[in-house]
Amino acid sequence: GQQVMQIPQYQHVQEGEDFTTYCNSSTTLSNIQWYKQRPGGHPVFLIQLVKSGEVKKQKRLTFQFGEAKKNSSLHITATQTTDVGTYFCAGRAGNNRKLIWGLGTSLAVNP
Amino acid sequence: DAGVTQSPTHLIKTRGQQVTLRCSPKSGHDTVSWYQQALGQGPQFIFQYYEEEERQRGNFPDRFSGHQYPNYSSELNVNALLLGDSALYLCASSLGVATGVNYGYTFGSGTRLTVV
Numbered sequence: 001g002q003q004v005m006q007i008p009q010y011q012h013v014q015e016g017e018d019f020t021t022y023c024n025s026s027t028t029l030s031n032i033q034w035y036k037q038r039p040g041g042h043p044v045f046l047i048q049l050v051k052s053g054e055v056k057k058q059k060r061l062t063f064q065f066g067e068a069k070k071n072s073s074l075h076i077t078a079t080q081t082t083d084v085g086t087y088f089c090a091g092r093a094g095n096n097r098k099l100i101w102g103l104g105t106s107l108a109v110n111p
Numbered sequence: 112d113a114g115v116t117q118s119p120t121h122l123i124k125t126r127g128q129q130v131t132l133r134c135s136p137k138s139g140h141d142t143v144s145w146y147q148q149a150l151g152q153g154p155q156f157i158f159q160y161y162e163e164e165e166r167q168r169g170n171f172p173d174r175f176s177g178h179q180y181p182n183y184s185s186e187l188n189v190n191a192l193l194l195g196d197s198a199l200y201l202c203a204s205s206l207g208v209a210t211g212v213n214y215g216y217t218f219g220s221g222t223r224l225t226v227v
Contacts (some may be wrong), residue, residue, distance in 0.1 A: 033134045033215055042201055043154065045215030088153055099144075099216070103153045 004091055011111030014110050019076040021105035022091035032072045032091040033099065034063060043088060046074075079109050115219035117202050123225045124192050130224060132187045135216045136204030142166075143185040144216065145177060146201040154201055160185050191224045199223050 003026045015020050023032065030052045035043040047056055049065035049072060056063045062075045072091075076083055086106045090099040116135040124130050136143050142161045146154035156169035160179035179185045183204075189196055200223075203216035 009126075035216075042199075042218040042220050044204075045217065050214055075145070096167075097159060098156055101153045101156070 004089060004100045004102045005091055006105055008105055009103065010106045010108070012083075012108045012110070013079050015081060016078050019079050019083070019107055021074050021087050021089075021107075023072045023074075023091070024104050025058075025070045025091050025093075027093045028069050029091040029093055030069075030095070032065060032069075032089055034074055035088045035090065036085050037088065037104070038085040041085075076107075079107070081109050081111050083107060084109050115202055115204050115217050117200075117219035117222050119222060120220065121223045121225075123227060126192055126194060126226055128173035128192050129190045130192060131187065132189075132202075132222045132224070133202050134187070134202030134219060135202075136183050136185070136202075140206045140217065141183055142205045143183065144205070145185070145187045145205045146203065147196075148199045148201055148221070149169075150198075157187065161179045167227060189224075194226050197224060197226045 005024045007022050011019055031048055033048045034046040036046055037043045047063050049063055052069050053067045054065040060077045066074045072089055074087055086104040088102055088104045090101045092099055113138050118133045131192040144159040147157055149152045157171050157175055158168040158177055159166050163179045174190045176188045199221045201221045202219045205214050205216045
């Protein structure tokens with residue numbers, strides 16, 4: 001069945017360093033979404049990417065959707081302690097209503 | 112504009128019992144999805160409701176059932192609770208999934224279920 005792999009599982013950075021998490025699907029996706037979950041919290045929707053090669057920015061966060069629509073990345077520039085949490089990607093294949101979730105990348109930031 | 116509301120926030124049940132969790136979607140949303148999230152894991156899709164019908168289901172046994180009401184609110188029922196059912200149960204609402212237009216999900220804060 002469809003799988004979404006996310007790497008790395010954990011990332012520990014110094015405040016000010018950059019951070020990137022990668023998401024790879026076994027099948028072509030119609031769209032991919034990114035969520036952030038703070039420790040003890042619930043997932044919060046960040047963004048959705050739909051088009052091949054799409055790049056979107058939200059302040060220090062840059063999201064990319066691969067040309068083949070099978071991979072995606074989230075890059076954070078100059079991390080801050082407020083970036084701490086687990087970042088999940090979740091994708092849909094074709095007309096499937098179900099989101100397939102990656103296992104998440106947990107980010108820890110040392111002040 | 113109210114977000115997604117879940118109740119109760121915490122619950123302790125004994126193995127073998129039954130539990131009902133409730134969710135009120137964000138105003139204007141018509142689709143409700145339920146997820147189970149074990150500690151340190153990603154959300155696992157249980158099922159999704161639209162127009163009062165279960166539209167999709169994940170790999171969960173029949174002990175997990177649900178319902179959606181005309182006002183779009185939803186319930187998740189779990190029968191014959193097992194210790195392994197202990198988890199955070201998240202409700203997520205969205206709009207337009209059935210029309211093929213995909214929007215992001217708005218999650219509630221979840222119900223923390225502990226089975227002892």
